[in-house]
Amino acid sequence: MISLKHLRLCLFLALPLVVVPTSTAQDYKTPSVAGTELYFIAPQDGEQLTSPVRVQFGLRGMGVAPAGTEKPGTGHHHLLIDVPLPPLDENIVADENHIHFGGGQTETLIDLPAGTHTLQLLLGDQNHLPHNPPVYSKQITIVVMGK
Numbered sequence: 044m045i046s047l048k049h050l051r052l053c054l055f056l057a058l059p060l061v062v063v064p065t066s067t068a069q070d071y072k073t074p075s076v077a078g079t080e081l082y083f084i085a086p087q088d089g090e091q092l093t094s095p096v097r098v099q100f101g102l103r104g105m106g107v108a109p110a111g112t113e114k115p116g117t118g119h120h121h122l123l124i125d126v127p128l129p130p131l132d133e134n135i136v137a138d139e140n141h142i143h144f145g146g147g148q149t150e151t152l153i154d155l156p157a158g159t160h161t162l163q164l165l166l167g168d169q170n171h172l173p174h175n176p177p178v179y180s181k182q183i184t185i186v187v188m189g190k
Contacts, residue, residue: 072132075174076116079104081164084150088183094157094190098122099150100164105178110145111169118166118174120144122151123182125161131177135167143171157189 084099086092100120108117121135122142129135137143144151164180165173173179 072172072175073118073168073170074115075118075166075176075178076105079166079178081166081178081180083162083164083180083183086162086183086185088181089185091186091188094187095152095154096185096187097150097152098162100144102149102166105166107147107149108169109147110143110167110171113169118168118178119147120149121165121167121171122153123161123163123165124153124155128163128165128179131173134171135165135173137171143167145171155187157187159184159186161185 080101080103082101082103084101085097100122102120106114106117107119108114110119121144123129124140124142126140129141135141135143142151142153161182161184163182166178168174
């Protein structure tokens with residue numbers, strides 16, 4: 044049986060082994076390149092079109108690399124559909140409104156229902172985290188007239 048005195052001594056000796064995390068997600072973010080621009084080649088803001096919609100991504104100042112590739116000055120695209128920017132200090136979620144292009148793709152065809160939609164691009168690093176500082180496009184609005 045361990046005495047209270049012995050338990051206190053063990054805890055005291057083990058205290059230096061306790062690791063208290065003092066870093067945040069921000070500390071692990073990949074740096075972006077100053078002056079980088081992320082934009083839509085197509086469609087254009089305010090454009091009226093039919094579905095499926097061809098979306099082409101433009102990037103100036105950095106390169107595109109598949110997710111998981113740790114190479115300075117690169118990232119991969121995420122297309123945000125009908126949502127605001129996600130928290131920029133967290134991993135970018137993957138769902139029907141946050142489309143990941145982890146293979147390094149620079150364009151896609153998306154089926155959208157008729158109506159008004161917003162699109163925005165967000166560059167993610169090898170771990171799907173926004174860069175520091177984050178690189179994102181202006182949000183554009185398109186009108187889908189149907190199929």
